[in-house]
Amino acid sequence: MNTDSRSLPRWIDIGLIPVINIALALIVSGLIITVIGEDPLVAVTVMVKGALGYQEGIGYTLYYATNFIFTGLAVAVAFHAGLFNIGGEGQAYMGGLGVGLVMLGFDAALPIALLLPLGLLASAIFGAAWAAVPAYLQAYRGSHIVITTIMFNFIAAALMVYLMVNVLIQPGQMSPQSREFSMSGHLPFMHEALAWIGIPFARSPLNVSIVWALLCCLGLGAYIWRTRWGYELRAVGHNERAAVYAGVNPRRVIVVTMCISGGLAGFVGLNEVMGVHHRLLLDFTAGYGFTGIAVSLMGRNHPIGVVLASLLFGVLYQGGAELAFEVPAITREMVVTIQGLVILFSGALAYMTAPWVERVYHAVKPRRAPAASEA
Amino acid sequence: MKSVSTLLASAILLTVSTAVSAADLKPAVVFDMGGKFDKSFNQGVNDGVMKFNKETGLKYREFEITNPTQREQAIRKMAQRGSDIILGVGFAQSSAIEKVAKEFPNTKFAIIDGYVVAPNVQSLLFKEHEGSFLVGMLAAMASKSGKVGFIGGMDIPLIRRFACGYEKGAKHVSSKIGVIQNMTGTTPAAWSDPGRGAELTRGQFDQGVDVVYAAAGYTGVGVYQAAKDAGKLAIGVDSNQNYLHPGTMLTSMLKRVDVAAYTTFMEAKNGTWKAGIKVFGLKEGGIDWALDEHNQDLISGDMKAKIEAAKSAIIAGEIKVHDYMSDKSCK
Structure with missing residues (x-):
């Protein structure tokens, strides 16, 4: 079925079919919402308006999208080397720990201009280090990376609980969280940054790390398709043995790629710890690492696709929260159902509609574009 | 037949009482990640606010959070929508309550299991x-x-x-x-x-x-x-x-988080609500052990x-x- 869609022009393949898939998901969701006695049109309106209809909502949508871009890119880069990184959750957790430690250590002594690059570096190094161990085990000991990265998620969670409860907890507090960083340890919020240049924007957790997320997209795209290392990475992903024949050392590529992947996931910690909460706390990753897998698959492992899929997931998260808030009959479980349907139709069943679209397309189009189906 | 008519009567009563008192108090509750049907902590709070709703006919807003960032978002949103008293469930909501309470000094806040010092926050602690x-x-x-x-x-x-x-x-x-x-x-x-x-x-x-x-x-x-x-x-x-x-x-x-939730809403309704710490221990009846017909043979x-x-x-x-x-x- 994959080959079928190839005979379609690109705008249908990457533009129209996803729209049809989302529409199908919304129709099925609408049926379920009707069954529980609510108006599906109202629900969809609330969801879309809540995510994109006003500044605060947009801010939250983009804030979620920032996390998904980082974890989506992390999964995508590993995927190009034929690796399945399920450990985004743990790598993000560790990245946050790295940022948090730097901030707790230096927030009184250094200005933001120094803390920002330090935090950036710390989150990348901690995330990369957490990915490096499974990568080494895969490359040199043959332990499957899917298994080891999943296990490392649990080790990260256990380590964080230990550190937060016993070492980093703010004394006298019931809640296992560190003290708040001083102002120089806060990434500027987007509404603050925009206010400096005279643009008013409602307050939201959106902060400047989204700029970094977009830079990472550009950088990763250039790395994968425009550098020698990227070529080696793709060569290993396509055929490891052929890559060896071409003089590539797959073991090195696996370790380097996983470090990049882990570093990218670690930036979630930058967004959450330095950008939003301004303190170390438990569970700030909230499943973003796992969602990154769906984001990457939906974005076809391409940086631009990842950005678009991240936006979609951002809309689903923020719109879903809004929906649960505005319509009491729609619980958060219901919201998860709707999110699941969208993922099912636009991810797992991405090519389900392609043959039908193709049939319609060729019934309408052949007179004007006869050569289109030859390839 | 009889039960139908009593049901109808109580329904009418309920709507009447809602219509009469709807203007005076708009309470809200933000549940934590466990969700209001966890058969335990959050559900206890849910029982308490439902009892409040049943007795007073006052409607309340509610939200169940799914990630840490939503705590602040939900609490602020409740305040923006003009809720008079906002109840946060669980210590994890302390820092969010602390932040939002500063922004909305005229709104009442309460937090279960958390300790927040502010002139408009009631901390409900259990022993x-x-x-x-x-x-x-x-x-x-x-x-x-x-x-x-x-x-x-x-x-x-x-x-x-x-x-x-x-x-x-x-x-x-x-x-x-x-x-x-x-x-x-x-x-x-x-x-x-x-x-x-x-x-x-x-x-x-x-x-x-x-x-x-x-x-x-x-x-x-x-x-x-x-x-x-x-x-x-x-x-x-x-x-x-x-x-x-x-x-x-x-x-x-x-x-008895249900008692704590019910009481803080009731106090807000009756105008006796005060900020500060309220401790629930054995003495206050907020903590106890259960003896009923299901376990009396074991004790x-x-x-x-x-x-x-x-x-x-x-x-x-x-x-x-x-x-x-x-x-x-x-x-």
């Missing part, structure tokens, strides 16, 4: 160690093997406070008693993992434990089931869970007398139950 002490005594008295078990959700200070009170209570009965502790996990999934709860419980039974106390949210359901299957005893937590398995549920440690007259005596002694201050939070240790 879980006192109740855990009592059920620890019961466990030690009911145990034939001389070993009792504790299953916690996550290894966080709040749960250590439960565990510490329980251990002290058991040791109060006999210094020779052995207490085995296990935590379910390190992620929030630990609060809703009955399968793992059951597995840990069986592990403790294999080590000779014959009474087990769970402070692990929905995970406890698996603990109680495992106890029933093995014919051993279990102790419930937060809500009265005795009814789940009559005959093997020794008792439940009651943490002998002697046990009951001893527990009631200990309860009065704690209230009178003759027995001081060590609070884990006071020095972060359980020595």
Whole structure:
């Protein structure tokens, strides 16, 4: 079925079919919402308006999208080397720990201009280090990376609980969280940054790390398709043995790629710890690492696709929260159902509609574009 | 026929009372990650606010959060929508309440299990160690093997406070008693993992434990089931869970979050609400142990007398139950 869609022009393949898939998901969701006695049109309106209809909502949508871009890119880069990184959750957790430690250590002594690059570096190094161990085990000991990265998620969670409860907890507090960083340890919020240049924007957790997320997209795209290392990475992903024949050392590529992947996931910690909460706390990753897998698959492992899929997931998260808030009959479980349907139709069943679209397309189009189906 | 007409009458009454008083108070509650149907902590709060709704006819807004960032978002949104009193459920919401309370000085806030100092915040704190002490005594008295078990959700200070009170209570009965502790996990999934709860419980039974106390949210359901299957005893937590398995549920440690939630809304309605700390212990009736028709056969007259005596002694201050939070240790 994959080959079928190839005979379609690109705008249908990457533009129209996803729209049809989302529409199908919304129709099925609408049926379920009707069954529980609510108006599906109202629900969809609330969801879309809540995510994109006003500044605060947009801010939250983009804030979620920032996390998904980082974890989506992390999964995508590993995927190009034929690796399945399920450990985004743990790598993000560790990245946050790295940022948090730097901030707790230096927030009184250094200005933001120094803390920002330090935090950036710390989150990348901690995330990369957490990915490096499974990568080494895969490359040199043959332990499957899917298994080891999943296990490392649990080790990260256990380590964080230990550190937060016993070492980093703010004394006298019931809640296992560190003290708040001083102002120089806060990434500027987007509404603050925009206010400096005279643009008013409602307050939201959106902060400047989204700029970094977009830079990472550009950088990763250039790395994968425009550098020698990227070529080696793709060569290993396509055929490891052929890559060896071409003089590539797959073991090195696996370790380097996983470090990049882990570093990218670690930036979630930058967004959450330095950008939003301004303190170390438990569970700030909230499943973003796992969602990154769906984001990457939906974005076809391409940086631009990842950005678009991240936006979609951002809309689903923020719109879903809004929906649960505005319509009491729609619980958060219901919201998860709707999110699941969208993922099912636009991810797992991405090519389900392609043959039908193709049939319609060729019934309408052949007179004007006869050569289109030859390839 | 009769029941239909009474139903109709009460429905009319309800709408009338809603119409009359809808203008005066708009309460709101923000549940935490466990969700309002966790059969335990959040559900207790849900029972309390539902009781408030039933008695006063006042509607309330509610939200169940799914990630940490939503705490602040939901609380701020409630305030923006003009809620008069906003109840945060669980210590994790403390910093969010603290932040939003500053932005909305004219809105009332309340937090269960959290401690926030602000002129418009009421902190509702519980002395879980006192109740855990009592059920620890019961466990030690009911145990034939001389070993009792504790299953916690996550290894966080709040749960250590439960565990510490329980251990002290058991040791109060006999210094020779052995207490085995296990935590379910390190992620929030630990609060809703009955399968793992059951597995840990069986592990403790294999080590000779014959009474087990769970402070692990929905995970406890698996603990109680495992106890029933093995014919051993279990102790419930937060809500009265005795009814789940009559005959093997020794008792439940009651943490009346429902009373706390109901009272803070009621006070706001009646104009008697005050900011500050409200502590719920044995003395205030906010903490207790459960004795009802489901477990009365398991509790002998002697046990009951001893527990009631200990309860009065704690209230009178003759027995001081060590609070884990006071020095972060359980020595």
